[in-house]
Amino acid sequence: MSAPGWSFGLPLLTKDLIEQAAHRRTYILRVVYAAVLYGAALWIYADISGGGSQAEVLSRGQGRQMFLTLVAVQLAAVIILLPAISSGAITSEKERDTLGLLLLTKLSPTTIILEKLISRMVTMGTYQLLSLPLFAVVYGLGGVELFEILAAIWYLAWWSLVIGAISIGCSAWHRTTAGAFISAYAIMPLVVCFAMSCQSVLSPAVAEIWRPSGEMSTMQYFVASLGTIVLLLAMSVPMLIVTWFVVAFAQMHLLQRAFVPPRNLLLEFFKGLDKFFEDLNNHTTSGILLVRDVDTGPMFDPIAWRETRKRSLGTVRYLFRLLIVLEVPLAIAISWTVTDHQSSSFDGPTTFFLCLLWPIAALAIVVHTTNVIFAERSRQTLDVLLVAPLTARELVTQKLAGVRRLIAVLSVPFLTLIIFQATWTLYVVRGLGSFSRGSDNAGVFVHEILGMTLAVLVYPRVVQWLSFHLALRVRNQTQAVLWSLVTIIGLCGVPYLVVYLVGVVFSIDPNDATLAWITWFSPIRVLFHRKIAQPSPWSGANINQVLQDHGFFGLTLNAVTWVGLWLFLRYRAMRDFSSSMGRAEPSGAE
Amino acid sequence: MLAVDVRDLRVKYGRLEAVKGITLEIPPGEVFGFIGPNGAGKSSTIRVLATLQPKFEGRARIMGLDIRSKPHLVREKIGYVPDFFGVYEDLTAREYLHFFAAAYRLPVSKRKGVVDDVLQLTDLTNKIDSPVDSLSRGMKQRLSLARVLLHDPAVLLLDEPASGLDPRARIEMRELLKALKEMGKTILISSHILHELAQLCTRIGIIEAGRMVTQGSVAEIYRELGVLKIVHVQVANQTPELIASLKGLAGITQVEDQADRISIRFEEGSIEVEDIHDFIHNQGARIRMFQPEVMDMETAFMKLTEGQTA
Numbered sequence: 001m002s003a004p005g006w007s008f009g010l011p012l013l014t015k016d017l018i019e020q021a022a023h024r025r026t027y028i029l030r031v032v033y034a035a036v037l038y039g040a041a042l043w044i045y046a047d048i049s050g051g052g053s054q055a056e057v058l059s060r061g062q063g064r065q066m067f068l069t070l071v072a073v074q075l076a077a078v079i080i081l082l083p084a085i086s087s088g089a090i091t092s093e094k095e096r097d098t099l100g101l102l103l104l105t106k107l108s109p110t111t112i113i114l115e116k117l118i119s120r121m122v123t124m125g126t127y128q129l130l131s132l133p134l135f136a137v138v139y140g141l142g143g144v145e146l147f148e149i150l151a152a153i154w155y156l157a158w159w160s161l162v163i164g165a166i167s168i169g170c171s172a173w174h175r176t177t178a179g180a181f182i183s184a185y186a187i188m189p190l191v192v193c194f195a196m197s198c199q200s201v202l203s204p205a206v207a208e209i210w211r212p213s214g215e216m217s218t219m220q221y222f223v224a225s226l227g228t229i230v231l232l233l234a235m236s237v238p239m240l241i242v243t244w245f246v247v248a249f250a251q252m253h254l255l256q257r258a259f260v261p262p263r264n265l266l267l268e269f270f271k272g273l274d275k276f277f278e279d280l281n282n283h284t285t286s287g288i289l290l291v292r293d294v295d296t297g298p299m300f301d302p303i304a305w306r307e308t309r310k311r312s313l314g315t316v317r318y319l320f321r322l323l324i325v326l327e328v329p330l331a332i333a334i335s336w337t338v339t340d341h342q343s344s345s346f347d348g349p350t351t352f353f354l355c356l357l358w359p360i361a362a363l364a365i366v367v368h369t370t371n372v373i374f375a376e377r378s379r380q381t382l383d384v385l386l387v388a389p390l391t392a393r394e395l396v397t398q399k400l401a402g403v404r405r406l407i408a409v410l411s412v413p414f415l416t417l418i419i420f421q422a423t424w425t426l427y428v429v430r431g432l433g434s435f436s437r438g439s440d441n442a443g444v445f446v447h448e449i450l451g452m453t454l455a456v457l458v459y460p461r462v463v464q465w466l467s468f469h470l471a472l473r474v475r476n477q478t479q480a481v482l483w484s485l486v487t488i489i490g491l492c493g494v495p496y497l498v499v500y501l502v503g504v505v506f507s508i509d510p511n512d513a514t515l516a517w518i519t520w521f522s523p524i525r526v527l528f529h530r531k532i533a534q535p536s537p538w539s540g541a542n543i544n545q546v547l548q549d550h551g552f553f554g555l556t557l558n559a560v561t562w563v564g565l566w567l568f569l570r571y572r573a574m575r576d577f578s579s580s581m582g583r584a585e586p587s588g589a590e
Numbered sequence: 591m592l593a594v595d596v597r598d599l600r601v602k603y604g605r606l607e608a609v610k611g612i613t614l615e616i617p618p619g620e621v622f623g624f625i626g627p628n629g630a631g632k633s634s635t636i637r638v639l640a641t642l643q644p645k646f647e648g649r650a651r652i653m654g655l656d657i658r659s660k661p662h663l664v665r666e667k668i669g670y671v672p673d674f675f676g677v678y679e680d681l682t683a684r685e686y687l688h689f690f691a692a693a694y695r696l697p698v699s700k701r702k703g704v705v706d707d708v709l710q711l712t713d714l715t716n717k718i719d720s721p722v723d724s725l726s727r728g729m730k731q732r733l734s735l736a737r738v739l740l741h742d743p744a745v746l747l748l749d750e751p752a753s754g755l756d757p758r759a760r761i762e763m764r765e766l767l768k769a770l771k772e773m774g775k776t777i778l779i780s781s782h783i784l785h786e787l788a789q790l791c792t793r794i795g796i797i798e799a800g801r802m803v804t805q806g807s808v809a810e811i812y813r814e815l816g817v818l819k820i821v822h823v824q825v826a827n828q829t830p831e832l833i834a835s836l837k838g839l840a841g842i843t844q845v846e847d848q849a850d851r852i853s854i855r856f857e858e859g860s861i862e863v864e865d866i867h868d869f870i871h872n873q874g875a876r877i878r879m880f881q882p883e884v885m886d887m888e889t890a891f892m893k894l895t896e897g898q899t900a
Contacts, residue, residue, distance in 0.1 A: 298688050298689045298693075302688075302693045305689070305692075379677075379679065380675065381677065381678055383640075384670070384672065384676035384690075384734075385693070387670045389662060578644070582642055582643060583641065583644065584642070584644040584657060584658065584661035585644065586659055587659055
């Protein structure tokens with residue numbers, strides 16, 4: 001009998017690649033990404049060509065703008081897509097109870113981590129390969145050195161590795177994909193800041209080497225190239241350190257945390273706070289309670305009771321704390337704007353806060369809503385709930401009780417911000433406070449109120465029903481969260497994309513009123529319309545012109561579209577709930 | 591009126607036909623055991639009856655209510671225990687039962703009494719304020735049974751309730767099911783533990799590859815198959831004469847003198863087990879063990895099925 005001998009193989013990598021290749025979404029995402037990338041390139045090309053001939057365009061050497069846009073799109077794809085692709089790499093094994101089996105094989109934790117990481121890198125690499133023909137076009141257009149293109153590819157590859165490693169590290173640590181996904185996005189900015197600050201020390205040196213100083217001799221070119229390579233390698237060191245540290249962390253915790261039970265860290269944190277405050281109260285007031293927290297138990301709406309009493313983001317006390325966490329920085333941002341007389345309410349910290357709060361709010365609603373379904377599925381409690389004599393409408397309405405509370409809490413900072421902006425615009429920036437006949441302030445005020453209503457009342461509910469709808473249809477929470485976010489981004493961005501594409505095809509200025517009205521379909525236009533329509537309302541103060549052009553029309557268009565979408569999604573979710581869950585509903589047949 | 595009335599039931603998952611025309615009639619108060627290998631179609635049939643499989647062909651009724659047209663009324667009549675626990679681990683046993691009492695719309699004034707009753711029945715009273723995740727598997731399964739008893743359903747649909755339980759928990763579960771049987775509940779129970787079903791069920795149905803191979807009382811199935819029943823006996827003062835006299839007893843087919851016991855085989859209906867016991871006792875033997883063989887149910891099962899799935 002011959003000895004088995006040494007053999008090399010990457011079974012986990014092979015399995016993961018086969019699995020990913022078998023998913024339809026892999027190809028859909030790839031096509032969507034290619035469409036975005038090539039759409040962006042087409043847009044830039046149309047912008048720089050300015051209707052000139054091909055020879056003229058080539059002679060101008062204007063490839064830099066397209067180059068920078070492509071790199072930005074690629075980087076955005078790495079930051080947005082890679083955590084989504086990688087966060088489930090190990091948690092999915094935990095959720096399927098297959099990690100234990102993997103650990104029993106001869107695959108070491110390091111091998112498992114690396115094969116998982118490589119499988120995600122390969123997938124991301126296929127996305128980045130799509131841009132190679134465009135980089136060739138960029139080089140052809142001129143204005144970009146070959147080394148810059150190679151440096152960009154090098155740079156993107158490193159960022160992919162760092163972000164992929166962070167996501168795998170989170171996946172090794174967490175029990176659920178949703179937890180890993182959120183942690184990856186939370187940790188990423190910190191690591192990115194660290195790596196970028198390290199790089200910022202080195203990058204001026206690269207710029208110095210390639211500063212144009214007339215024609216370079218062959219020797220100068222060689223030295224500059226060598227210097228750039230050395231500096232690029234040096235710039236990669238912080239990334240290498242981060243990657244090594246995260247992979248080591250993942251490898252260390254893979255076994256330790258392979259069988260940890262699911263934990264609600266936020267709930268544990270809040271319970272810890274409860275204990276702290278209780279101890280504090282006992283020490284300071286000998287335990288005097290002004291309001292006693294009474295739980296009457298599940299009296300009439302049991303599912304709503306559980307969603308609001310037993311989930312971390314559902315209870316009033318915890319939501320109040322969340323509100324404080326959101327309101328305090330907002331109050332600081334408003335104070336800053338008020339004291340800084342050089343800025344309007346639409347510049348500076350408040351707009352930054354709004355830009356930050358919307359994605360956070362959308363993500364919180366999406367995760368919480370999708371979890372409503374997938375928590376029942378993972379606990380295998382869905383069937384016992386479905387056989388209870390409750391109607392589909394009751395089940396859905398009660399299941400979303402906690403999400404409704406979350407939306408109500410998130411509405412408070414939005415309202416604070418929007419009321420501040422409206423007041424500031426009317427009374428301070430415009431210096432007007434009357435609604436007298438002939439004054440357009442009343443119109444502006446109504447405009448603000450309508451926009452505020454849409455933002456607070458309608459958009460969060462569309463996000464809620466959209467993610468609920470998708471949670472009914474897909475197999476796991478990560479997919480539901482991803483599809484929800486992609487759809488929301490799509491709904492916000494498609495009107496702008498349509499405007500620019502139509503503008504490019506028919507040579508119409510995208511800011512022209514014949515096209516610009518289309519952007520009112522997007523919530524971005526409503527939330528930031530003054531910023532978009534009027535870069536400096538402080539100085540120009542011709543917001544009325546914007547309103548006269550298509551302000552009320554635009555808002556009405558937006559309101560009809562989004563309220564319609566809200567009601568449609570709500571109707572479909574109620575109607576399709578039972579069939580999606582496999583629950584029989586009364587039919588006419590006897 | 592039949593408690594469970596299934597006619598020519600067919601369930602398809604895409605191209606796979608999991609249930610191929612099953613017919614079942616279970617009168618009220620009967621305990622019907624559903625036996626079959628994995629993938630035979632037991633769970634699919636039970637899910638249809640639990641209103642969790644809306645796409646099916648044929649007719650299915652619970653207490654005269656058609657599942658297709660009145661699933662909301664059927665849900666009031668059934669108690670469904672799936673083949674997994676289905677318990678909220680972030681609740682205590684009390685909260686869990688009150689949760690479902692509210693979901694089944696029990697009057698608020700009656701809930702505490704009902705919850706106490708079902709906890710007592712399932713022997714979980716001392717665990718009332720324990721978090722569900724701290725309960726053992728057996729306790730969780732009993733809690734599931736307590737849940738389905740809250741609204742006092744006429745029909746219990748139990749999908750492998752003893753699956754994964756240790757011997758003690760299985761015995762406790764069996765005793766609990768016996769108590770429910772005495773309360774007059776109609777029970778449809780699927781299981782792989784054949785001898786437990788044989789002891790508990792008034793009738794059994796053997797299903798394979800989506801088809802009902804046979805159904806009837808345990809005795810009828812033995813008779814139909816010509817399967818010999820077996821009794822294992824240990825006596826303190828075993829003699830060759832005892833063996834010889836047993837061989838001569840009318841109705842006995844075979845007597846085997848094994849190292850630690852005597853195995854007596856006989857045809858169903860030819861002699862009663864009690865008569866064999868009396869005969870041995872009358873021979874002056876001191877009986878240390880007298881165990882009617884339950885594993886012959888497995889022989890019947892193996893004889894009837896070929897291990898096929900749908």
